[in-house]
Amino acid sequence: MVEEVNRTSGAGLTFTGSAGNGEVGAAYVRWPDGRGGVLTRGAGSLDELRRTAEVLQVVRQSGLPVPRYELLAELPDGIGVVQERLPGQPPARVDRALLESMIALTDRFAGLAAKLPELPVPDLHLLQSGPGFCLHESLQVYGDRTRRVLDWVHEVGRDEPGAMTGDDLVHLDFHTGNVLVDDAGQLTGIVDWDGIGRGDRRFGLVTLRFDAHVTGAVGRGRYSAQLPDVRLDWFDELLDSTLSPGVLRLYWAHMTLRMVDWSIRHHTPADTTHWLDFAESRMR
Template sequence: MLRQVNERSGVGLTFVGRAAAGEVGAGFVRWPDGRDGVLTRGFGSLDDLRRTARVLDAARSGGLPVPQYQLLTEVMDGVAVVQERLPGWPPEVVDRALLEAMIALTDRFAGLGADLPVPSMYLLESGPGFCLHESLLRYDGRTRRLLDWVREVGRDEPSGMTGDDLVHLDFHTGNVLVDEAGELTGIVDWDGIGRGDRLFGLVTLRFDAESRLRFDADTRPPLDPTAPQLDAETRPPLDAELGWFDELLEGVLEPGVLRLYWAHMSLRLVDWSIRHHGPADTARWLDFAETRMS
């Protein structure tokens, strides 16, 4: 991809290395003047990505730590994006302080999405490479029951997101950067972007918190890093540790809206785990999805 970018734009970028994290992949590159960038394959058309670049520029001017899109170039099988490499690195410890900082940051998304399309929840039809209904339909009886519920939610009201906020559709702890003190320095991966309700990001983050703090319960860090480490027998239940987050969701979201967002995330994570991870991960996401299926 980098060879194509250089051939088509003549910018003379050099390859620095692959990014270690992420599901899809990215590469670190360097401009001839020494600036560092990140090379990814864009999601959407060139016009879509130019619109994303304009929205991110407005967000940056408002003080949000988001990257500038430095170059957009059509390549053989899509659009290559070279964006600013922000300072910091993905957080090694996910604790309550980080989650609360990310939650607070979403308030600054208010009203910034007016120029963007409203994203689909894909509850009645498969999404473009994610939120696929077919995988749940084929997998087993339990996933078919989840799919029935997802479609029931999709036929109910509200059936979609409303509002003019900037929405990061994949707002999780793997898509933020922190400094040595644990302060947030960046929000990345803006291919998933839309107009709607910034509080959708809280539900995405709640699913991520479940994955980080429950799925790997034996090795997870405590939510309070200053607290003494507890062995498995004396460690408090994870439900108690994340109860504050569940209470927050129930306090800021109407029941029907929370149900809508929960159905979308359940479909997204169960489908992805079926196709990319395996039975154990799929079972865990089903367990969590079913906690709000009533």
């Protein structure tokens, strides 16, 4: 992919290593002047990614640690995105302090989209499949249990509220693999802004709660088993006190669909069972 970007743009990038924490993948690169960058395959059209780049520039001016998009290159099979490499590294350990720092950071998303009318409200895909994720068909064919979950997702999608509202900045995949920290554990960056939207910043709390179910105090493996003594009752209480029952149910249905579908298509039956057990804890 680095070679394709160089052929297309003449950027002269050098591959320096693989960034291995994500589900999709990224590469560390170096510009001819020595600056570091991160190359990913962008989700969406060239126009959508240009919009994301413009929005992130506005967000940077508000003081949030988000990367600058330095190059968008049209490739035969998508868009190559070269982002600024922010300081820090993915957290080696996920604990309550990190989760609380990330939760506090979402408050800084409040109202940021009010001056960005071009930002779309995210589609939660509860009534029809999303573009490459949140697929309904996988749950429909996997088994009786996933079909019941899909029926519940459809029910939530037909109820009110049926969509996200608000003027906050929304990060659609706000989990511990998409932040960077310094040696002292302080947050230095928020990455992976594909699908950036306007709506309710508190959506990120539900995304983070799903992630905490598998990363809380057990290291970086997103699909490793949670230790039995890891307690996240405080996080569940926060969700109950922060979100109305209808809104929490809406966001929970989306994350249920997203994680169960992804595990069916990309991971193991044990992972699917793991997500079903967790999702069903709030299905009512």
